[in-house]
Amino acid sequence: MFNLLAKFLKLLNGDASPGQISLGFAFALFVGLTPFFSLHNLIILFLVCVIRVNLGAFFLGSAVFTLIAFIVDPLMISVGESLLNNPDLTSLWTGLYQSDVWRAFKFNHTLLLGSVVTASVLFIPMVIVSRIIISVYRERLMKWFEKLQISKMIKASKFYKAYEKLGELS
């Protein structure tokens, strides 16, 4: 937990672009919320590697969203169930089901469909909201926060220093 917090602070207080960080968080939604060993995650990993997304934010976000997924999985399943069993959408699903490519993506799996749809819906809001939060934090709260005792403690921790060194190296 301390480790995660140190990582997060390092990210926020660093000079990485807020756009790249927020995009990293948004892509992390897919990897964290959906079952990891799925074909669509290969595409997500490809995009994360190719687009200048902040990798720290992506990995941090993936870890956080994976933890959240444990709690929200039943909700995702019910979203998937309702979509797959929706009579209005049956023709769409039946059409996709005829294709081996779509079936390779396991779109007909309740958890997978529910989580992918949720992640897709949250993608744009996540980019916008996290970008605003990071900008506001850096402009107004960063200096105040750095003065806090907890912030000093985290900064003094060996994790933070290690990340800082890693940041310098990269």
Place this chain on the structure above:
Amino acid sequence: MMKWIRWSGLAGFVVVVGLIAALWLLAIGPLMKMAVEKYGSEAVGAQVNVEEISLGFSPLSLTITGVQVADKDAPMENLVSFDTAVATLEPFPLLLGHIIIPDVKLSGVGIGTTRQYSGALSFDSNEQQVEVEKDKLDEDTATENVTESDSTADSQVLPSADEILNRETLLTSVHGEAFEGAYKLHKKAIDDAISSLPNEQGLKNYEADLNRILKGKFKSVDDFKQRKKEFDALKAQFKKDKQAIADAKMAVKNGKADLEQKWSQLKDAPKQDLTNLKGKYTLDGVGASNLAALLFGEDVGGYAETALSYYEKLRPLLVDDEAKAEKQALLDQRLNGRLVHFKSDNPLPDFWIKTLSFSLTLPEFPQDSGSLGQVIVKVQDITQQQDVINAPIKLWVTGQNLKDISSLAITGVLDHRTSTGSDSFSLDLKQWQLNNLKLGVAGLTLLSSNTNVQGKVVFVDEQMNLVGKGLFNQTKFGSKKTNTFAKEMVAALKSVEQFTVSMSAEGAVTSPSVSLKSDLDNQLKVAFDQRLDEKQAELENKLKEKLNDKLLSYGGKYTEQLKALNLTEGSLKDKGKALEKLGKAKLSSYEDQLKAEAAAKEAEIRAKAEAEEQRAKEKLEAEKAKLKAEEERAKAKLEAEKAKAEAKAKAEAEEKRKELERKAKEKLKKIFG
């Protein structure tokens, strides 16, 4: 726009994915080979060996070479083997873990080929080896029997008692061997246990030692210690011997119980054997079929048996109970999500071979006449999940380059879409020129015949129903034998130009009730009825005698041994009691001895005092009794006197009353008189 692209990331991704793909491609062949060998062996119950599996890419295909599937029941033979199999694969279903094979072509297919090494699985290799040797022995015996039966069949219609006893698996032999084995085993265990028991002399020695230790008073503490040491040693030996006796008793008890049970089974076996054999080798409704079976040799039965054994081995592979259970478990695990299936023209079971084709060389029939030719086998929709593709497995076998056969067609439908499952096969064989087919009796040979065979068999839920018919045209019979019976038989058959043989079998696949009927039987039956009856009675008597002989050969010598076991058990009980008695003896300490002496004296004094006290008490009691008696007497006297006085007073009062009455009466007389 370009500033958003991370070229190093793209290169990294390509390198990592490429490396993973390369590793996968290198490993997939050996991994698949391992998987096929492991899971194949588990499914078949014998070794499945694969020489090599390689992957091709245009189109995606697998080439499997050198496949041998060992026969579980005969590990030195292959159930099936082939040189090469080329299978095309559908790539996208593979990503989902579904192996969809549109087409498989096999070459060099062989059935029942010999293996260079045993195909038994390692955990039961010994057992399998024993079975192989047993099979070999059985085969040797069967061959000998066939030779013997050929020579003896000259003069008999039915097989001899010896032939039958050799041909059939007898319960008498099975139980006899079991009894013999058990007897040897128990005898060894009992002998071992008895060898560690003390003998009579040993028991006497114990008694003498015990008397020596316990007799007489201890002279000193050292004397006591010495005796105590000896006593402890003796006690330890007692304990050991007691345990040995208990062990021996247990061994005898177990042996006796087991042997008695096996003996009773062995005694009942000849009766059961006779009943079974009588049902099989008589000319009643069931028995007549066996005469036809004997006439047409064991070849037909042998091939039918082989076909059934292949079906038995194949059947478990058709029913995917495990997959069904997994499917149910998946439905139950809602929290992990589930796959929702939709109607599809492209269903995806876990494993599906859409088309499999190969050619196969037919066996010889009759024996030593060369192969009947080749057949092209085509199988469609091989999968364990027929409910997913909603289609049964279909089979077509078509003859090619056939020798002496105009056409051969076998079709099959293995339908396991529902839990019951139904497998059906049909055979249509036309214009089969049969030559020199040896028949089972009197050296008879079917010299030539133009034969048509049609048959259908349906298997439902491990039950089978077979109906088959063979039409033999332009038949000619002959016999090399010159005895009367052979001559009679050939003469009778000379007029027969056409006959049919109908076969039916129904019941459990493992033991169907088979019936083979022929109008040839009827013709022959009339001619030989009387002779058969005589032979039948003779055979039954012979069978009875032989079975009793067999029983005696197993059981005779052991009756005495069973009695001996009873005696041994009794003697062990006696020994146990003797030791028990000796073991109860106690050796007290030297102090205990002194204490005991003091206690004895004290007890003596106490007894004396108690006796005195008792005597005084008794005297006192006697006095008391005397006084009481006197008191009683006085009381009685007083009571008597009191009663006397009361009686007197009562008499006087009565007299007075009467006097008064008399006076009153006189007064009344005077007044009214």
